[in-house]
Amino acid sequence: MSLENIEKPVPSDFIRDIVAKHVAEEKYPRIHTRFPPEPNGYLHIGHAKSICLNFGIAREFGGICNLRMDDTNPTKEEIEYVESIQTDVNWLIGDWAEDRLGLKPKGKTPQTISGDGKRDFIQPAIFGTSEAERKNSTTPFEPFYASDYFDQIYDYAEQLIEKGKAFVCDLSAADMELYRGAPDRPGQDSPFRNRSAEENLDLFQRMKAGEFPDGARTLRAKIDMASSNVWLRDPILYRIKHAEHHHTGAKWCIYPMYDFAHCLSDYIEGVTHSICTLEFEVHRPLYDWILESLHLPRALPKQYEFAKLIPSHTIVSKRKLIALVQDKIVTGWDDPRLPTISGIRRRGVTATALRNFAIGVGVTKYISLTDVAVYEHAIREDLNKRSLRRLAVLRPIKVVITNYPEGKVEELDAVNNPEDLNAGKRQIPFSRELFIERDDFAEVPPPKFFRLKPGGEVRLKYAFIIKCDEVVKDAAGNITELRCTADLDSKMGGPTAGRKVKGTIHWVSAAHAIDAEVRLYDRLFTEAEPEKDGRDYRTVLNPNSLEVITAKCEPSLNHADANERYQFERLAYFTLDKDSTPGKPVFNRTITLKDAWAKEAQKG
RNA sequence: UGUCCGAUGGUGUAAUGGUAACACAGCGCCCUUUGGAGGCGUUAUUCAUGGUUCGAAUCCAUGUCGGACAGCCA
Numbered sequence: 137m138s139l140e141n142i143e144k145p146v147p148s149d150f151i152r153d154i155v156a157k158h159v160a161e162e163k164y165p166r167i168h169t170r171f172p173p174e175p176n177g178y179l180h181i182g183h184a185k186s187i188c189l190n191f192g193i194a195r196e197f198g199g200i201c202n203l204r205m206d207d208t209n210p211t212k213e214e215i216e217y218v219e220s221i222q223t224d225v226n227w228l229i230g231d232w233a234e235d236r237l238g239l240k241p242k243g244k245t246p247q248t249i250s251g252d253g254k255r256d257f258i259q260p261a262i263f264g265t266s267e268a269e270r271k272n273s274t275t276p277f278e279p280f281y282a283s284d285y286f287d288q289i290y291d292y293a294e295q296l297i298e299k300g301k302a303f304v305c306d307l308s309a310a311d312m313e314l315y316r317g318a319p320d321r322p323g324q325d326s327p328f329r330n331r332s333a334e335e336n337l338d339l340f341q342r343m344k345a346g347e348f349p350d351g352a353r354t355l356r357a358k359i360d361m362a363s364s365n366v367w368l369r370d371p372i373l374y375r376i377k378h379a380e381h382h383h384t385g386a387k388w389c390i391y392p393m394y395d396f397a398h399c400l401s402d403y404i405e406g407v408t409h410s411i412c413t414l415e416f417e418v419h420r421p422l423y424d425w426i427l428e429s430l431h432l433p434r435a436l437p438k439q440y441e442f443a444k445l446i447p448s449h450t451i452v453s454k455r456k457l458i459a460l461v462q463d464k465i466v467t468g469w470d471d472p473r474l475p476t477i478s479g480i481r482r483r484g485v486t487a488t489a490l491r492n493f494a495i496g497v498g499v500t501k502y503i504s505l506t507d508v509a510v511y512e513h514a515i516r517e518d519l520n521k522r523s524l525r526r527l528a529v530l531r532p533i534k535v536v537i538t539n540y541p542e543g544k545v546e547e548l549d550a551v552n553n554p555e556d557l558n559a560g561k562r563q564i565p566f567s568r569e570l571f572i573e574r575d576d577f578a579e580v581p582p583p584k585f586f587r588l589k590p591g592g593e594v595r596l597k598y599a600f601i602i603k604c605d606e607v608v609k610d611a612a613g614n615i616t617e618l619r620c621t622a623d624l625d626s627k628m629g630g631p632t633a634g635r636k637v638k639g640t641i642h643w644v645s646a647a648h649a650i651d652a653e654v655r656l657y658d659r660l661f662t663e664a665e666p667e668k669d670g671r672d673y674r675t676v677l678n679p680n681s682l683e684v685i686t687a688k689c690e691p692s693l694n695h696a697d698a699n700e701r702y703q704f705e706r707l708a709y710f711t712l713d714k715d716s717t718p719g720k721p722v723f724n725r726t727i728t729l730k731d732a733w734a735k736e737a738q739k740g
Numbered sequence: 741u742g743u744c745c746g747a748u749g750g751u752g753u754a755a756u757g758g759u760a761a762c763a764c765a766g767c768g769c770c771c772u773u774u775g776g777a778g779g780c781g782u783u784a785u786u787c788a789u790g791g792u793u794c795g796a797a798u799c800c801a802u803g804u805c806g807g808a809c810a811g812c813c814a
Contacts, residue, residue, distance in 0.1 A: 320742035734775090
């Protein structure tokens with residue numbers, strides 16, 4: 137079984153309970169969910185939860201999950217985002233749910249079916265393929281687009297007008313706000329509410345034909361201006377926007393609103409369970425009203441809502457993320473400190489780890505703050521199992537082994553991954569002059585310091601036990617070199633190999649070490665809730681969220697593989713960054729190892 | 741002073757009228773050629789009040805607190 141396929145027990149939550157019940161009742165021929173982002177920004181960790189929920193359900197119940205661009209507002213959406221969304225979704229679902237991904241042949245628009253003298257629109261999904269198969273296929277696939285249904289949605293709007301359930305309204309935006317009332321105060325009917333179906337049809341067609349400027353008129357549902365639910369107070373279905381659309385070009389100058397387009401898109405695609413976040417709870421009656429008013433021939437989709445993921449020590453709102461990029465607080469959408477999926481990926485977090493986290497937080501209707509420590513645990517748990525161990529010294533100090541011959545080099549065996557012996561071994565060169573970590577030596581050791589100290593002994597990982605004989609300093613009193621003697625019998629297999637010394641430290645041979653740029657990433661914010669009580673998140677930025685250093689690495693790291701994950705022993709997990717060039721590797725620190733000594737040292 | 745939704749250890753979730761459990765975090769111990777990983781142990785929980793019931797985290801009522809909703813955004 138591959139690492140990717142090691143999964144936690146199947147989760148259970150209130151939505152899955154509902155789905156399981158529907159499966160038992162055979163309510164639908166097949167469970168069909170969808171993940172419907174608006175292509176107006178990059179996907180982030182919150183979307184990851186939604187992706188895992190929707191694809192997870194498809195996977196557990198033998199269903200399909202469509203990827204759909206919810207692109208009904210041309211002024212906010214761009215192709216760049218459409219592409220990044222596809223990349224991120226494919227990466228996240230990987231071989232976990234790739235065969236549940238519902239797509240369609242490129243360019244395909246809904247079929248029209250006539251039965252009982254009634255039109256019906258259907259946009260079926262193709263699924264059951266792997267990403268590799270799709271790439272090699274002669275027929276290109278693409279995600280679904282709400283904008284592919286503009287003709288059908290327009291048709292539905294006319295049907296509503298004919299039924300007397302929608303009207304063209306000439307109220308200005310300001311007047312409409314006045315007429316809407318407030319949550320605790322009823323609204324008033326629009327003076328245009330009782331236009332005839334013929335007049336409405338004519339006006340709506342002229343809206344489509346481009347006769348009116350932006351904002352001049354809207355198409356509104358005729359529901360109830362006195363409803364306690366503001367979303368039922370004759371909500372806008374269509375607005376005029378003379379704007380080019382990234383997918384439909386200049387074809388339209390009227391665009392449906394989210395509420396009108398979404399439920400109908402779900403219906404056209406045969407979605408059974410339309411899962412969204414809690415803020416849409418109050419929209420649900422409208423979702424149902426539109427579908428029921430149209431008297432559609434097939435089973436209607438139902439909307440279910442869950443609480444979105446709010447991770448601590450970060451921000452997730454699209455607007456704020458854009459600000460971080462624009463203010464150059466981070467380097468771009470894929471900055472490894474960002475909670476965007478592209479940033480998370482670049483940081484070195486695996487799709488498996490992100491999924492385990494996103495699934496592990498559970499699905500409820502309670503709005504909670506998820507401690508970033510839970511996320512970090514999921515990353516470490518995954519990386520511990522898969523990462524290749526390597527020796528690297530971040531902040532070097534020179535050590536000379538005085539009883540080791542000058543010019544001698546020996547290759548020592550080192551295990552690649554103690555958690556997976558199949559990962560094999562490699563050899564590391566050892567010689568007279570080494571680098572060890574500055575923090576691993578203390579001239580005046582604090583209590584419980586297990587590392588190198590004057591007159592003390594420590595184990596060099598995979599090598600000898602050494603003893604510090606002399607501390608060499610420059611004129612300013614800075615330590616420049618440690619002179620040590622090795623117990624030459626103490627290496628693996630040697631007579632004194634079993635000798636117990638309290639500490640084991642990492643090292644590299646000075647002559648053989650390669651330099652690598654290492655980017656040490658940390659949390660972007662120092663506070664769990666950067667914007668708590670309306671505070672400006674800029675006041676709680678972590679000044680140390682990125683530190684760039686040059687590290688001394690064992691030679692094998694010259695051939696580091698971008699698809700691998702590495703643990704620099706005793707330090708942290710790293711992955712190769714895309715900025716690497718041949719001979720000049722750049723490593724990103726994904727997450728530190730747990731550091732029990734740091735905790736202990738803090739107590740003292 | 742409207743409608744809807746919610747409340748279980750420090751945090752996040754489970755228990756679907758029948759012993760309040762799991763994970764993270766914390767603390768302690770064991771083990772360790774990573775102060776990692778692993779193992780063992782431990783601290784700590786049902787918003788309040790009333791009701792129904794043999795029995796309530798679960799059902800009902802009232803209250804308290806928190807959230808969502810008044811874009812021609814999604």
